[in-house]
Amino acid sequence: MSALLFDLLIFSVSILAGLLGAVVGIGGGAVIVPLLTLVFHIDIRLAIGASIISVIATSSGAAVAYIRERMTNLRVGMFLEMGTTVGALTGALLVSVVPDRALFILFGIVLAWSGISMYKSPADAKPLQSSKDKIANYLKLHSHYEDRATGQTVTYAVTGTKLGLGLMYLAGMISALLGIGSGALKVPAMDLAMKIPLKASSATSNFMIGVTAAASAGVYFSKGDINPVLTAPVAIGVLVGAIIGSRILGKLNAKVLRYIFVGVLLVISIEMLQRGLF
């Protein structure tokens, strides 16, 4: 296959990945990296480099809409970015000593986890109304948002800041190692440990993944792992897909799509594990 044809093909598939990703709430990287490595036999490090760039594009592209809708908790996001960026830096430095096989295995595990947590999709518990967390009170992390489904204003208090920050360090590291947004790790951390409502958690996670990706992208870029011929169609394709996806989000039957996507994730997860183990 010629490079031009390859780029056009990757561009089209990336649009689809970005679209699916936006609709089910997971970054395009979860699909792009396995596709490039398993189907096209591209070096996993180049696939991760291309994917990390697409994470920055989708995060920045979607954040604008979320911020306008006031779903993003900017203060929580900026606070937790201390954890994700240091984690990402650690991951980017570790990636050169981690063998390819380990990357495949880790990818498989993270995908399986993402699939399972998407399937379970936790029910929104009643938000906390007061908090004893000193850091959260001092930094005024508590917030509120307008729930468009019910038309009500949801006010919530934030707790578990230390645990949240620690979990973000891990999420940032995995993000950098695998070139994915790892929203599947960040959202439960905010939702379960910090008691931030799911919708605000998702929007805030999306806000953070751009900065997290940027912290490792600098290292990947200098190493020459961001191959322009491979990265350009992936980055633009995923961005276009994510924009279309976020527009049609309300019109789709997200539940059916979600189950299909869970199935796809589990299949890819097994493929990646197999590649790493055998």
Next chain:
Amino acid sequence: MPDEENKVVPEKVEDSDEMRRAEIVVSMVLLLGVSIAATLIGLGIAITFIQDHSLASESYKKVATKSFHFPTTPQAIFKSIAHGQGMGITLLGLFALILTPIVRVATSLLVFKKSHDTPFVLITSFVLVVLLTSFALGRLNL
């Protein structure tokens, strides 16, 4: 016991002028950054294929490998652009994309500084230092 540490939430922080300003500035930076980057990347890759027919018809397996060479330092990228090469424009676009979140952090730091929110000035400064360190470490090729 209704002490200071057990405050009831609705302080409506997000409605403060400071957070309003932060929201607007952050949105603008992100939108501008992504638009510029996507335009440069799209144009750059199109020009690359138009200029270099041998690259366009080369097997992708030879292009999408570690041994495929392209500029990775700012100096080399600007040299490539000065020669009118699409590859340089593509890389500038990718670089702009990586820079977008960093500029976002830097501008929110300024917003917090303007409203004398010291804790958040420190938090955003810390994140900015980590981001700049990652670039410095990348250049050292560790």
